[in-house]
Amino acid sequence: MSALDKDTVKKIALLARIEVPEEKLEPIAQDLTNILTWVEQLSEVNTDGVAEMTSVADMSLHLRKDVVTSGEQPDLVLQNAPDQADHCFLVPKVIE
């Protein structure tokens, strides 16, 4: 594969919502390129007609009853919130 450049790393970082300082972009690009080049070896494996694994264990997922099992606990839900008011999570202004 071709090496990742700084702009691509910037794009990935935005996708991942991680702020990366300018001076870190280059070393990260290098690291990611090395890892992606290394995983490229999978292209040697013939996977024609092979199904993607979708379940590790040989079983189907069980269903549970469609009933309400908890709720009405706003204090518990908000217990670890960094900022809150009137049983709501507070965030910075969203409208630009």
Next chain:
Amino acid sequence: MTKLTNLTLASARDGLKSGEFSAVELTQAHIDAMSAHKDLNAFITDTPERALAQAKVSDAKIKSGDAGAMEGLPIGMKDLFCTEGVLTTAGSHILDNFIPPYESTVSGNLKNAGAVMLGKTNLDEFAMGSANVTSYFGNVKNPWGSNVDKDLVPGGSSGGSAAAVAGELCLAATGTDTGGSIRQPASFTGIVGLKPTYGRCSRWGVVAFASSLDQAGPMTKTVQDAAIMLQSMAGFDEKDSTSAPESLPNFEAALTGDIKGLRIGIPKEYRMDGMPEEITKLWKQGEDWLKAAGAEIVDVSLPHTKYALATYYIVAPAEASANLARYDGVRYGHRAEGELENLDDLYCKTRGQGFGEEVQRRIMIGAYVLSAGYYDAYYAKAQKVRTLIAQDFTNAYANCDVILTPTCPSAAFGIGENEDDPLKMYLNDIFTVPSSLAGLPGMSIPAGLSEGGLPLGLQLIGRAFDEETLLRVGGVLETAAGFTAKPSMIGA
């Protein structure tokens, strides 16, 4: 007189039952050991008062004949299990103030069985690492460093649990294993580490890393202890949709000591180029021990072994990037300090500050391999190779009952080594990752010492939901190896 911290789960259980000592005495002995060996940095949070209160309750239950299967036995809890009212960090700055209002199923099961929690053990951040050097709360030291006068890694990610058990700060500890995080540290510290079949232990309330791989398991001093602890940890849980609706066998009863006629598979692909002679030798020795005990040795082939690591390093980061999207600085955990312009700024700064380097690296790899235009080339491809890796094992088990391999390609290394290149660190898990990808149970058993005097483990890999055979063979291997060496820091 035997020190109370020298005991195993089994012998402590007997001692409590016969009234030789109380749960409070047993717990206090371990609390004292924890304070005496703070330098190992094995625990992130100590909970001595809570432990002593629990022990008091246990003593009453033992007296009244209501003892649970692990009543009064002091253990460490990997800080990845949510524990009600007790700080749960996942080794990360982003969760360094998180106090769960609920209890994970596995820690709750142990609590219900009467186990006494001494504290929360250190780990690689979000269980991502093989040396316990990525924790926000600092490196963990391997107790065996005292034998060679050098700071050694305990392995990872369950490094705190491994160090605490090997250093006799607790009788046993919980671990979690995604690509080797129970077995590799067990090998590095000379203890037993069992990763059960995927689905055997509930993942509910365990901080998620890679959901199709994560599995909780016991880290103990003996194989019998692993059986005892697994019994209390495992079981169907409605709250985890991938939890297996299988009934639990009596794991301890599986330790019959009889492996006559069992077929032990030796996969030729695990003979890696450049593998140290001492590892090859120990592996052969393990083969001979099992043969002498009446087992039959058969050659098996797992042809896609060499692609397991690359597969893992696509699948695990992809799942991690999705799982760790929840850390947004809004609902719980760390929120970025300083001026925040808008919601995206809050997310980006919170996650930039809150996640360490390795976690950021894996989230970005995951985001990339899942992104439009790359999904098929990376993620879909990896999931296909994963199918082939699982098929390899199915084919091998047509000719054998259990597979024997080394646990790791080396003994514990020094803190600071292998850190210049993430790929070098990833190689630690070369023997443990394939069975993780296939969801199979695996166990590391201390089998010998390296030329440098450090513990080396052998790994057994079993069929899905056949932990019993694993434990049975493990018991025989343990007896034959007779591994009695201990870290010198423990003292006489």
